[in-house]
Amino acid sequence: MHSIVIIGTGLAGYTTARELRKLDKDTPLTLVSADDGRFYSKPMLSNAFAQGKTAEQLATQDVAQMQAQLNATILAHTRVNSIDTARHTVTCDGKTLPYSKLVLALGADPIRAPLAGDAADQVLTVNDLADYARLRKALEGAKRIVIIGAGLIGCEFANDLCTAGFSVHVVDPNPAPLNRLLPEAAGAQLRAALGRTGAEWHANTKAVSVNRAHNGYLVTLADGAALEADVVLSAIGLKPRVLLAQQAGIKINRGIVTDRYLQTSAPDVYALGDCAEVEGLVLPFVMPIMHAARALARTLAGTPAPVVYPAMPVVVKTPAYPIVVSPPPAGISGAWQVTEGEEGVRALFYDAQQHLHGFALTGKSTSEKAALTQQIPPLLG
Amino acid sequence: MKKWQCVVCGFIYDEAKGLPEEGIAPGTRWGDIPENWACPDCGVAKSDFEMIEISDAA
Numbered sequence: 001m002h003s004i005v006i007i008g009t010g011l012a013g014y015t016t017a018r019e020l021r022k023l024d025k026d027t028p029l030t031l032v033s034a035d036d037g038r039f040y041s042k043p044m045l046s047n048a049f050a051q052g053k054t055a056e057q058l059a060t061q062d063v064a065q066m067q068a069q070l071n072a073t074i075l076a077h078t079r080v081n082s083i084d085t086a087r088h089t090v091t092c093d094g095k096t097l098p099y100s101k102l103v104l105a106l107g108a109d110p111i112r113a114p115l116a117g118d119a120a121d122q123v124l125t126v127n128d129l130a131d132y133a134r135l136r137k138a139l140e141g142a143k144r145i146v147i148i149g150a151g152l153i154g155c156e157f158a159n160d161l162c163t164a165g166f167s168v169h170v171v172d173p174n175p176a177p178l179n180r181l182l183p184e185a186a187g188a189q190l191r192a193a194l195g196r197t198g199a200e201w202h203a204n205t206k207a208v209s210v211n212r213a214h215n216g217y218l219v220t221l222a223d224g225a226a227l228e229a230d231v232v233l234s235a236i237g238l239k240p241r242v243l244l245a246q247q248a249g250i251k252i253n254r255g256i257v258t259d260r261y262l263q264t265s266a267p268d269v270y271a272l273g274d275c276a277e278v279e280g281l282v283l284p285f286v287m288p289i290m291h292a293a294r295a296l297a298r299t300l301a302g303t304p305a306p307v308v309y310p311a312m313p314v315v316v317k318t319p320a321y322p323i324v325v326s327p328p329p330a331g332i333s334g335a336w337q338v339t340e341g342e343e344g345v346r347a348l349f350y351d352a353q354q355h356l357h358g359f360a361l362t363g364k365s366t367s368e369k370a371a372l373t374q375q376i377p378p379l380l381g
Numbered sequence: 382m383k384k385w386q387c388v389v390c391g392f393i394y395d396e397a398k399g400l401p402e403e404g405i406a407p408g409t410r411w412g413d414i415p416e417n418w419a420c421p422d423c424g425v426a427k428s429d430f431e432m433i434e435i436s437d438a439a
Contacts, residue, residue: 011389018429043390043423060388286390290424315390315422367402370421 001028002098003073004300005090007080007244008105009033009066010128011042012273012289016103017070019297027301029072030099032092035130037063037076043286045132046156047317050163055133083248085266101268101300104245104256108238108274108284113148117209119217123148123232126157135233142230143167146219148207149236150177152316155190157233159318162197169227170194171202171219178316181325183336186345186360193321202227238284240275255282260306260380262296272296278307279380287312311376313359313369324366328358329379336360348372385411386433390423394430 004020006013009031017031031037038059048058063074080092089098110125126135139145145161147154150172162168170177176187177194191201205223212218216230240255251257251265255277262270262278272292274284281288291309298305316323322344328334334351344363351357356375361368382397394400394414399407403421405414411430418427 015389022428039388041389041391047391286423290389290419290426312424370403 002088002100003028003030004101004103005097005099006031006103006105007090008103008107008273008275009035009037009039009074009076010105010107010273011286012107012275012293013103013105014039014066014070015289015293016105016272016296016300017072019293020300021070021072023297023301025071027100029070030097031066031070031072031074032078032080032090032097033074033076034079035077035128037066037074038129039066040129042128043317045126045129046153047160047319048132049136049139050160054136055129058132059129080244083244083250083269085248085250085269088268099268101270103296103300104264104269104271104275105273106241106244106256106271106275108240110234111237111239113207113234113236115207115210117211117220119210119212119232122217123210123234125234126153127238135231138231139166144216144227144229144231145169146171146207146217146227146229146232148172148219148232148234150174150201150203151180151235151237152178152314154233154235155194156317157235158194158199159197159320162194162199163319167200168198169200169202169229171205171207171221171227173204173206175203178323178325181314181327182323182360183338183345183347185338185340186323186347186362189340189345189362190316190318190321190323194318197320207232238274240277240282240284242275245269245271245275253277261299261304262292262307270296270299281309281379283309283312285312285314287314307380308378309380310378311373312379313373321362322366323360323362324369325360326358326373326376332357382408383411384433385430387420387423387425388429388431389425390420392420392422393433 039061040058082091145166147170205221209220219227242252245256256271295305295307313326328349338347344365346365347360349358385394399405399409
Protein backbone atom coordinates (compact mmCIF):
# COMPACT_ATOMS: atom_id res chain seq x y z
CA MET A 1 0.00 0.00 0.00
CA HIS A 2 1.28 3.45 -0.89
CA SER A 3 1.83 6.04 1.76
CA ILE A 4 -0.36 8.98 2.63
CA VAL A 5 1.93 11.90 1.84
CA ILE A 6 1.67 15.27 3.58
CA ILE A 7 3.65 18.16 2.13
CA GLY A 8 4.46 20.60 4.91
CA THR A 9 5.30 20.22 8.61
CA GLY A 10 3.81 23.42 9.92
CA LEU A 11 0.80 23.39 12.16
CA ALA A 12 -1.50 22.19 9.35
CA GLY A 13 0.69 19.27 8.30
CA TYR A 14 1.61 18.08 11.77
CA THR A 15 -1.88 18.51 13.20
CA THR A 16 -3.36 16.49 10.35
CA ALA A 17 -0.79 13.75 11.00
CA ARG A 18 -1.43 13.81 14.75
CA GLU A 19 -5.20 13.68 14.32
CA LEU A 20 -4.88 10.87 11.73
CA ARG A 21 -2.84 8.79 14.16
CA LYS A 22 -5.59 9.09 16.76
CA LEU A 23 -7.84 7.24 14.28
CA ASP A 24 -5.40 5.09 12.30
CA LYS A 25 -2.11 3.98 13.80
CA ASP A 26 -0.74 1.94 10.90
CA THR A 27 -1.32 3.35 7.42
CA PRO A 28 2.09 4.37 6.07
CA LEU A 29 2.55 8.11 6.44
CA THR A 30 5.23 10.34 4.97
CA LEU A 31 5.72 14.04 5.63
CA VAL A 32 7.92 16.17 3.41
CA SER A 33 9.33 19.41 4.81
CA ALA A 34 11.33 22.14 3.12
CA ASP A 35 12.67 23.19 6.53
CA ASP A 36 14.15 21.22 9.43
CA GLY A 37 10.84 19.70 10.48
CA ARG A 38 10.96 20.74 14.10
CA PHE A 39 7.58 21.24 15.77
CA TYR A 40 7.04 24.64 17.33
CA SER A 41 4.27 26.96 18.42
CA LYS A 42 3.68 29.30 15.50
CA PRO A 43 1.50 31.82 17.39
CA MET A 44 4.28 32.32 19.91
CA LEU A 45 6.70 33.67 17.28
CA SER A 46 5.19 37.12 17.70
CA ASN A 47 5.23 37.21 21.49
CA ALA A 48 8.22 35.11 22.50
CA PHE A 49 10.95 37.72 22.41
CA ALA A 50 10.01 39.60 25.57
CA GLN A 51 9.88 36.24 27.37
CA GLY A 52 13.47 35.71 26.29
CA LYS A 53 12.66 32.56 24.31
CA THR A 54 15.11 31.38 21.69
CA ALA A 55 14.11 29.50 18.55
CA GLU A 56 15.55 26.37 20.19
CA GLN A 57 13.27 26.81 23.19
CA LEU A 58 10.21 27.26 20.97
CA ALA A 59 10.98 24.03 19.10
CA THR A 60 9.41 21.50 21.43
CA GLN A 61 10.14 18.42 19.29
CA ASP A 62 12.76 17.55 16.70
CA VAL A 63 12.29 15.37 13.63
CA ALA A 64 13.28 12.14 15.40
CA GLN A 65 10.73 12.79 18.15
CA MET A 66 8.03 13.64 15.63
CA GLN A 67 8.77 10.48 13.59
CA ALA A 68 8.43 8.37 16.70
CA GLN A 69 5.31 10.15 17.92
CA LEU A 70 3.58 9.93 14.53
CA ASN A 71 4.92 6.58 13.38
CA ALA A 72 5.81 8.38 10.16
CA THR A 73 8.70 8.99 7.81
CA ILE A 74 9.68 12.66 7.75
CA LEU A 75 11.85 13.93 4.90
CA ALA A 76 13.34 17.18 6.22
CA HIS A 77 15.14 19.79 4.11
CA THR A 78 13.34 18.33 1.12
CA ARG A 79 11.50 20.43 -1.41
CA VAL A 80 8.75 18.98 -3.60
CA ASN A 81 9.37 19.98 -7.20
CA SER A 82 6.23 18.65 -8.86
CA ILE A 83 3.06 16.65 -8.46
CA ASP A 84 1.74 14.21 -11.06
CA THR A 85 -1.92 13.89 -10.16
CA ALA A 86 -2.62 11.28 -12.86
CA ARG A 87 0.13 8.94 -11.67
CA HIS A 88 -0.32 9.80 -7.98
CA THR A 89 3.32 10.72 -7.47
CA VAL A 90 5.33 13.66 -6.17
CA THR A 91 8.90 14.37 -7.18
CA CYS A 92 11.32 15.77 -4.65
CA ASP A 93 15.02 16.32 -5.18
CA GLY A 94 14.92 13.98 -8.17
CA LYS A 95 13.23 11.20 -6.22
CA THR A 96 9.73 10.01 -7.08
CA LEU A 97 7.39 9.26 -4.22
CA PRO A 98 4.05 7.53 -4.86
CA TYR A 99 1.04 8.50 -2.75
CA SER A 100 -2.33 6.99 -2.01
CA LYS A 101 -3.62 10.35 -0.81
CA LEU A 102 -1.79 13.65 -0.87
CA VAL A 103 -2.24 16.55 1.56
CA LEU A 104 -1.02 20.03 0.63
CA ALA A 105 -0.17 21.89 3.83
CA LEU A 106 2.18 24.32 2.13
CA GLY A 107 1.52 27.46 4.16
CA ALA A 108 1.83 31.00 2.91
CA ASP A 109 4.52 33.49 2.00
CA PRO A 110 4.74 36.90 3.63
CA ILE A 111 3.71 39.60 1.19
CA ARG A 112 6.67 41.84 0.43
CA ALA A 113 6.00 45.54 0.27
CA PRO A 114 7.22 47.20 -2.92
CA LEU A 115 10.11 49.15 -1.41
CA ALA A 116 12.81 51.12 -3.15
CA GLY A 117 16.30 51.62 -1.75
CA ASP A 118 19.57 49.74 -1.46
CA ALA A 119 18.52 47.95 1.73
CA ALA A 120 15.02 46.89 0.69
CA ASP A 121 16.25 43.28 0.70
CA GLN A 122 17.33 43.62 4.34
CA VAL A 123 13.73 43.97 5.55
CA LEU A 124 12.80 40.98 7.72
CA THR A 125 9.58 39.03 7.83
CA VAL A 126 8.70 36.39 10.43
CA ASN A 127 6.57 33.48 9.31
CA ASP A 128 8.46 30.44 10.59
CA LEU A 129 10.95 29.36 13.22
CA ALA A 130 14.02 30.04 11.05
CA ASP A 131 12.74 33.59 10.45
CA TYR A 132 12.36 34.02 14.20
CA ALA A 133 15.95 32.89 14.75
CA ARG A 134 17.08 35.46 12.14
CA LEU A 135 15.07 38.19 13.86
CA ARG A 136 16.61 37.40 17.22
CA LYS A 137 20.06 37.57 15.73
CA ALA A 138 19.29 40.90 14.06
CA LEU A 139 17.98 42.29 17.36
CA GLU A 140 21.27 41.61 19.16
CA GLY A 141 22.67 45.04 19.93
CA ALA A 142 19.78 46.77 18.13
CA LYS A 143 17.76 49.61 19.67
CA ARG A 144 15.55 51.12 16.99
CA ILE A 145 12.92 49.01 15.22
CA VAL A 146 10.60 50.03 12.40
CA ILE A 147 7.59 47.76 11.90
CA ILE A 148 5.79 48.04 8.57
CA GLY A 149 2.14 47.07 8.97
CA ALA A 150 -0.21 47.34 11.95
CA GLY A 151 -2.21 44.16 11.44
CA LEU A 152 -2.29 41.28 13.91
CA ILE A 153 1.34 40.29 13.60
CA GLY A 154 2.63 43.87 13.40
CA CYS A 155 0.74 44.88 16.56
CA GLU A 156 1.84 41.77 18.45
CA PHE A 157 5.47 42.41 17.56
CA ALA A 158 5.09 46.10 18.46
CA ASN A 159 3.83 45.15 21.91
CA ASP A 160 6.44 42.43 22.41
CA LEU A 161 9.40 44.53 21.30
CA CYS A 162 8.31 47.59 23.31
CA THR A 163 8.05 45.37 26.38
CA ALA A 164 11.55 44.09 25.62
CA GLY A 165 12.80 47.68 25.74
CA PHE A 166 13.28 48.57 22.07
CA SER A 167 12.33 51.89 20.53
CA VAL A 168 9.56 50.92 18.12
CA HIS A 169 8.00 52.85 15.24
CA VAL A 170 4.95 51.43 13.47
CA VAL A 171 3.98 52.48 9.93
CA ASP A 172 0.53 51.73 8.52
CA PRO A 173 -1.64 53.18 5.73
CA ASN A 174 -4.79 53.15 7.87
CA PRO A 175 -5.84 55.60 10.59
CA ALA A 176 -5.93 52.91 13.28
CA PRO A 177 -4.28 49.51 13.79
CA LEU A 178 -6.07 46.24 13.01
CA ASN A 179 -8.12 48.25 10.56
CA ARG A 180 -9.59 45.20 8.83
CA LEU A 181 -10.67 43.52 12.04
CA LEU A 182 -11.71 46.19 14.53
CA PRO A 183 -14.22 49.01 14.65
CA GLU A 184 -12.33 52.28 14.84
CA ALA A 185 -13.06 52.99 18.53
CA ALA A 186 -11.27 49.78 19.55
CA GLY A 187 -8.43 50.41 17.11
CA ALA A 188 -7.90 53.88 18.54
CA GLN A 189 -7.69 52.47 22.06
CA LEU A 190 -5.17 49.85 20.95
CA ARG A 191 -3.09 52.54 19.33
CA ALA A 192 -3.17 54.61 22.51
CA ALA A 193 -2.29 51.60 24.70
CA LEU A 194 0.64 50.57 22.51
CA GLY A 195 1.68 54.22 22.51
CA ARG A 196 1.84 54.08 26.31
CA THR A 197 4.24 51.12 26.06
CA GLY A 198 6.43 53.32 23.85
CA ALA A 199 5.36 52.61 20.26
CA GLU A 200 5.43 55.64 17.96
CA TRP A 201 2.71 55.63 15.30
CA HIS A 202 2.96 56.74 11.71
CA ALA A 203 -0.64 56.30 10.54
CA ASN A 204 -2.15 57.13 7.15
CA THR A 205 1.19 56.64 5.42
CA LYS A 206 3.47 53.92 4.17
CA ALA A 207 7.16 53.12 3.79
CA VAL A 208 8.51 53.89 0.34
CA SER A 209 12.21 53.10 0.66
CA VAL A 210 14.81 51.53 2.92
CA ASN A 211 18.41 52.62 2.47
CA ARG A 212 21.66 51.89 4.23
CA ALA A 213 22.76 54.66 6.54
CA HIS A 214 26.13 55.07 8.21
CA ASN A 215 24.63 53.49 11.29
CA GLY A 216 21.83 51.07 10.36
CA TYR A 217 19.02 51.92 7.94
CA LEU A 218 16.96 54.90 6.95
CA VAL A 219 13.28 54.23 6.26
CA THR A 220 11.56 56.94 4.24
CA LEU A 221 7.79 57.31 4.46
CA ALA A 222 5.31 58.64 1.90
CA ASP A 223 4.53 61.58 4.22
CA GLY A 224 8.16 62.64 4.06
CA ALA A 225 9.26 61.41 7.47
CA ALA A 226 12.56 59.53 7.68
CA LEU A 227 13.10 56.99 10.45
CA GLU A 228 16.45 55.62 11.55
CA ALA A 229 16.37 51.93 12.29
CA ASP A 230 18.63 49.05 13.25
CA VAL A 231 16.02 46.48 12.23
CA VAL A 232 13.10 46.82 9.79
CA LEU A 233 10.36 44.24 10.15
CA SER A 234 7.56 43.90 7.63
CA ALA A 235 4.19 42.34 8.54
CA ILE A 236 1.69 43.29 5.88
CA GLY A 237 -0.02 39.99 5.26
CA LEU A 238 0.29 36.54 3.79
CA LYS A 239 -0.11 35.10 0.32
CA PRO A 240 -1.12 31.42 0.06
CA ARG A 241 1.50 29.20 -1.60
CA VAL A 242 -0.30 28.00 -4.70
CA LEU A 243 2.46 27.54 -7.29
CA LEU A 244 3.07 23.81 -6.79
CA ALA A 245 -0.65 23.08 -7.13
CA GLN A 246 -1.06 25.45 -10.04
CA GLN A 247 1.78 23.78 -11.96
CA ALA A 248 0.11 20.42 -11.38
CA GLY A 249 -3.10 21.72 -12.96
CA ILE A 250 -4.96 21.89 -9.65
CA LYS A 251 -7.54 24.67 -9.45
CA ILE A 252 -6.44 27.76 -7.58
CA ASN A 253 -7.97 31.11 -6.83
CA ARG A 254 -6.64 33.21 -3.92
CA GLY A 255 -5.61 29.90 -2.38
CA ILE A 256 -5.73 26.26 -3.47
CA VAL A 257 -9.44 25.74 -4.01
CA THR A 258 -11.12 23.00 -1.97
CA ASP A 259 -14.62 21.85 -1.19
CA ARG A 260 -16.09 21.16 2.25
CA TYR A 261 -14.10 17.92 2.37
CA LEU A 262 -10.85 19.83 1.75
CA GLN A 263 -10.58 18.02 -1.57
CA THR A 264 -8.93 19.95 -4.39
CA SER A 265 -9.91 19.67 -8.05
CA ALA A 266 -7.59 16.62 -8.32
CA PRO A 267 -8.69 13.20 -7.03
CA ASP A 268 -7.05 12.14 -3.74
CA VAL A 269 -5.38 15.53 -3.31
CA TYR A 270 -6.41 17.64 -0.32
CA ALA A 271 -5.34 21.04 0.99
CA LEU A 272 -5.69 22.86 4.32
CA GLY A 273 -4.18 25.65 6.35
CA ASP A 274 -2.74 28.92 5.10
CA CYS A 275 -2.41 27.65 1.49
CA ALA A 276 -6.05 26.62 1.14
CA GLU A 277 -9.24 28.36 0.11
CA VAL A 278 -12.00 26.29 1.67
CA GLU A 279 -15.42 27.06 0.19
CA GLY A 280 -14.16 30.54 -0.62
CA LEU A 281 -12.60 31.15 2.81
CA VAL A 282 -8.88 31.84 3.26
CA LEU A 283 -8.35 31.83 7.03
CA PRO A 284 -4.70 31.97 8.10
CA PHE A 285 -5.39 31.36 11.79
CA VAL A 286 -4.82 28.47 14.14
CA MET A 287 -8.38 27.55 15.02
CA PRO A 288 -9.55 26.91 11.43
CA ILE A 289 -6.52 24.64 10.99
CA MET A 290 -7.54 22.59 14.02
CA HIS A 291 -11.09 22.13 12.70
CA ALA A 292 -9.88 21.35 9.18
CA ALA A 293 -7.22 18.88 10.36
CA ARG A 294 -9.73 16.93 12.44
CA ALA A 295 -12.17 16.63 9.53
CA LEU A 296 -9.41 15.72 7.08
CA ALA A 297 -8.01 13.06 9.42
CA ARG A 298 -11.41 11.34 9.42
CA THR A 299 -11.56 11.52 5.64
CA LEU A 300 -8.04 10.12 5.31
CA ALA A 301 -8.95 7.34 7.74
CA GLY A 302 -11.81 6.30 5.46
CA THR A 303 -14.86 8.18 6.75
CA PRO A 304 -15.37 11.31 4.64
CA ALA A 305 -16.11 14.24 6.93
CA PRO A 306 -16.95 17.81 5.91
CA VAL A 307 -15.28 20.71 7.66
CA VAL A 308 -17.48 22.54 10.12
CA TYR A 309 -16.29 25.99 11.17
CA PRO A 310 -17.98 27.47 14.20
CA ALA A 311 -17.49 31.17 14.88
CA MET A 312 -13.76 31.34 15.56
CA PRO A 313 -12.70 34.38 17.58
CA VAL A 314 -9.11 35.51 17.26
CA VAL A 315 -7.19 36.46 20.40
CA VAL A 316 -4.84 39.35 19.72
CA LYS A 317 -1.70 38.85 21.80
CA THR A 318 -1.22 42.46 22.85
CA PRO A 319 -0.96 42.31 26.66
CA ALA A 320 -0.86 46.13 26.79
CA TYR A 321 -4.45 46.05 25.58
CA PRO A 322 -6.10 42.60 25.43
CA ILE A 323 -8.40 42.12 22.45
CA VAL A 324 -10.52 39.30 21.16
CA VAL A 325 -12.31 39.68 17.87
CA SER A 326 -14.73 37.55 15.89
CA PRO A 327 -14.86 39.41 12.58
CA PRO A 328 -18.25 39.43 10.84
CA PRO A 329 -18.13 37.17 7.76
CA ALA A 330 -17.74 38.85 4.37
CA GLY A 331 -21.08 39.39 2.71
CA ILE A 332 -23.05 39.91 5.93
CA SER A 333 -24.39 43.45 6.02
CA GLY A 334 -24.94 45.08 9.34
CA ALA A 335 -23.48 47.60 11.71
CA TRP A 336 -21.33 47.75 14.81
CA GLN A 337 -22.93 48.81 18.07
CA VAL A 338 -20.11 50.11 20.20
CA THR A 339 -20.08 50.82 23.91
CA GLU A 340 -17.00 52.07 25.71
CA GLY A 341 -16.57 52.01 29.44
CA GLU A 342 -14.39 51.04 32.36
CA GLU A 343 -14.47 47.43 31.23
CA GLY A 344 -13.10 48.28 27.79
CA VAL A 345 -14.68 48.46 24.37
CA ARG A 346 -17.58 46.14 23.63
CA ALA A 347 -18.49 46.20 19.95
CA LEU A 348 -21.21 43.93 18.62
CA PHE A 349 -22.00 43.49 14.94
CA TYR A 350 -25.70 43.00 14.25
CA ASP A 351 -27.58 42.48 10.98
CA ALA A 352 -30.90 44.22 10.25
CA GLN A 353 -32.80 41.45 12.10
CA GLN A 354 -30.65 42.07 15.20
CA HIS A 355 -28.79 38.77 14.86
CA LEU A 356 -25.23 38.84 16.19
CA HIS A 357 -22.56 38.05 13.55
CA GLY A 358 -19.36 39.33 15.09
CA PHE A 359 -17.80 41.07 18.05
CA ALA A 360 -14.72 42.88 19.22
CA LEU A 361 -13.99 42.96 22.94
CA THR A 362 -11.16 44.69 24.74
CA GLY A 363 -9.86 44.88 28.27
CA LYS A 364 -12.05 43.17 30.87
CA SER A 365 -14.84 42.75 28.32
CA THR A 366 -12.79 39.94 26.76
CA SER A 367 -14.21 37.64 29.46
CA GLU A 368 -17.48 37.66 27.49
CA LYS A 369 -15.84 35.82 24.58
CA ALA A 370 -17.23 32.35 25.28
CA ALA A 371 -20.78 33.56 25.93
CA LEU A 372 -20.93 35.72 22.79
CA THR A 373 -19.29 33.13 20.54
CA GLN A 374 -22.16 30.77 21.27
CA GLN A 375 -24.64 33.32 19.88
CA ILE A 376 -22.92 33.61 16.51
CA PRO A 377 -24.00 31.26 13.71
CA PRO A 378 -21.28 28.93 12.39
CA LEU A 379 -19.11 30.23 9.57
CA LEU A 380 -19.47 26.89 7.76
CA GLY A 381 -22.31 25.00 9.41
CA MET B 382 -2.54 23.15 41.88
CA LYS B 383 -0.81 22.80 38.53
CA LYS B 384 -0.62 24.69 35.27
CA TRP B 385 -1.02 23.24 31.79
CA GLN B 386 0.10 24.89 28.59
CA CYS B 387 -1.29 24.48 25.08
CA VAL B 388 1.52 23.20 22.85
CA VAL B 389 0.23 25.18 19.91
CA CYS B 390 -0.67 28.67 21.11
CA GLY B 391 0.83 28.92 24.58
CA PHE B 392 -2.50 29.35 26.40
CA ILE B 393 -2.10 28.38 30.06
CA TYR B 394 -4.77 26.59 32.06
CA ASP B 395 -4.21 27.34 35.72
CA GLU B 396 -6.07 24.90 37.95
CA ALA B 397 -6.20 27.45 40.75
CA LYS B 398 -7.99 29.99 38.57
CA GLY B 399 -10.13 27.66 36.46
CA LEU B 400 -12.03 29.21 33.57
CA PRO B 401 -15.14 30.70 35.16
CA GLU B 402 -16.28 32.25 31.85
CA GLU B 403 -16.45 28.73 30.39
CA GLY B 404 -18.14 27.29 33.44
CA ILE B 405 -14.98 25.69 34.87
CA ALA B 406 -14.76 26.67 38.52
CA PRO B 407 -11.53 27.82 40.17
CA GLY B 408 -9.72 24.83 41.63
CA THR B 409 -10.87 22.38 38.94
CA ARG B 410 -8.17 19.76 38.42
CA TRP B 411 -7.00 19.08 34.89
CA GLY B 412 -8.20 15.50 35.17
CA ASP B 413 -11.74 16.68 35.91
CA ILE B 414 -12.07 18.72 32.72
CA PRO B 415 -14.12 16.88 30.07
CA GLU B 416 -12.09 15.01 27.45
CA ASN B 417 -13.85 16.91 24.65
CA TRP B 418 -12.71 20.25 26.04
CA ALA B 419 -10.47 22.28 23.71
CA CYS B 420 -8.17 25.24 24.11
CA PRO B 421 -10.35 28.37 24.16
CA ASP B 422 -7.79 30.34 22.14
CA CYS B 423 -6.86 27.93 19.36
CA GLY B 424 -9.00 24.80 19.56
CA VAL B 425 -6.24 22.32 20.41
CA ALA B 426 -7.60 19.15 22.02
CA LYS B 427 -7.14 18.48 25.73
CA SER B 428 -4.88 15.53 24.94
CA ASP B 429 -2.39 17.87 23.26
CA PHE B 430 -1.79 20.03 26.30
CA GLU B 431 1.34 19.64 28.39
CA MET B 432 2.07 20.34 32.01
CA ILE B 433 4.41 23.17 32.82
CA GLU B 434 6.22 23.81 36.05
CA ILE B 435 4.96 26.51 38.36
CA SER B 436 7.67 28.93 39.32
CA ASP B 437 7.77 29.47 43.08
CA ALA B 438 8.39 33.17 42.62
CA ALA B 439 5.03 33.70 40.93
